[in-house]
Amino acid sequence: MDDLQTRLVAEARRLGFAAIGFARADAGEERADRLRQWLGEGMHGTMKWMEREPAVRAGARGMWPAARSVIALGMAYTPDRDPLAMASEGEVGRVSVYAQGRDYHDTVKKALKALARWLVAQAPESELKVFVDTAPVMEKPLGEAAGIGWQGKHTNLVSKTHGSWLFLGAIYSTLEFAPDEPHADRCGSCRACQDACPTDAFPAPYRLDARRCISYLTIEHAGPIPEEFRAAIGNRIYGCDDCLAVCPWNKFAESAARHRAFLPRAELVAPRLGELLALDDAGFRRLFSGSPIKRIGRNRFVRNCLIAAGNSGKVALLPRVEALRGDGDPVVAEAADWAAARLKAGP
Structure with missing residues (x-):
């Protein structure tokens, strides 16, 4: 890993990202057929926005042909208590762990933009785009391609270090970084x-x-x-x-890895x-x-x-x-x- 890439990883950690990996801009494009089949079967329900721009969702270069690399990032929101513990308490409602703290869109995007500014300052000739769950970007396949986890049988990303508790973001860059090895599927026979x-x-x-x-x-x-x-x-x-x-x-x-915004x-x-x-x-x-x-x-x-x-x-x-x-x-x-x-x- 070259010096810029090493320093980029350190800066991402400083900004609160628990996971970071790199992939080629054409990574994950093989998932496009699976997406088309899923949409064709109507399994997206009323989420009509998922039908738009299928070519763009297919990969980074579909959205931005100049992209050379994808930087996949994850911010931890690991709970410190069992999310299933209150299932029998009828007088209270259960809110998904991810929504019990601050809005992750704001927190992750703020950190992504800070990391992007840092990267441009280090490499002024570079161009980039940042994404967090609000654009036609397939963050989970990209996260798998960049080695930060694998897309489990529940279709969410799973990390050996952070389990199922990562908010994902991505940076598309015109810089060419050394790609990480794609993560192997570790679900095995578990269901x-x-x-x-x-x-x-x-x-x-x-x-x-x-x-x-x-x-x-x-x-x-x-x-x-x-x-x-x-x-x-x-x-x-x-x-x-x-x-x-x-x-x-x-x-x-470990809940200690959780970003404080998600307390x-x-x-x-x-x-x-x-x-x-x-x-x-x-x-x-x-x-x-x-x-x-x-x-x-x-x-x-x-x-x-x-x-x-x-x-x-x-x-x-x-x-x-x-x-x-x-x-x-x-x-x-x-x-x-x-x-x-x-x-x-x-x-």
Whole structure:
């Protein structure tokens, strides 16, 4: 590794990245066929933005022909407690680990831009582009090609050091860096993530049907949640960590490696459903300022909380639920009708 590349790794670590690797700009292009098949089968649900610019998603050069290298980076958000621990606590809602702290888009992009400025200062002739989950970039295949982990059977990146708990970002550069060896798949015969999924969202290893995924249903899906999945959602009100949490490689992940921005906010570790059901739009915006949860809006979030309330068996929540049956949003009102019927029916 040449001096610039060595110093770049050190600077990335200083800025809070727990993982960094390098790949050629044409790396990961073989995954394009898999993406096209997935889209063709409709497994992306209503995420129509994934259908746009398939050639650009195929690889770095599809977006930017001048790119020579990809710098793949990961920032750790390792939890210090079991994400599945509150599954039976009906009076609280469960928020996915990644959303309990500050919005990762802001934190990762800020660090990527700082690293980019540093690199341009060292090599003024270079050009680059930075990405974090907001452009047609296949970060997980690039992370695998750059050796920071492999795309596991749950389709997320897995690291031998950080388990399933990495936020990914990428820098495309006109500089040519020495590529790292692609990471080998270390899933073996394990199918823990497949077996843990409450809604059977994995039709096969390495294939996710988003239409059945609780993370998709509670975050990306805007309409009524299909009734066939409501009971399985349990008390999850934003996302789902089950397939990540059961990965055996997590035993090597240490919460000490977590970036401080992702320390959980106390009010999001075990939020009480009764309080969340009372949120109006202004209250929702105040509570989730600086959180990725804010982007789904009050109505979708309260819809999720009503599903959790209906699954809770806690009759004490019924007055809050009843009050929402006349909500101005028809999706919220329908979820309230369903939750009220469930609570009245009893266990």
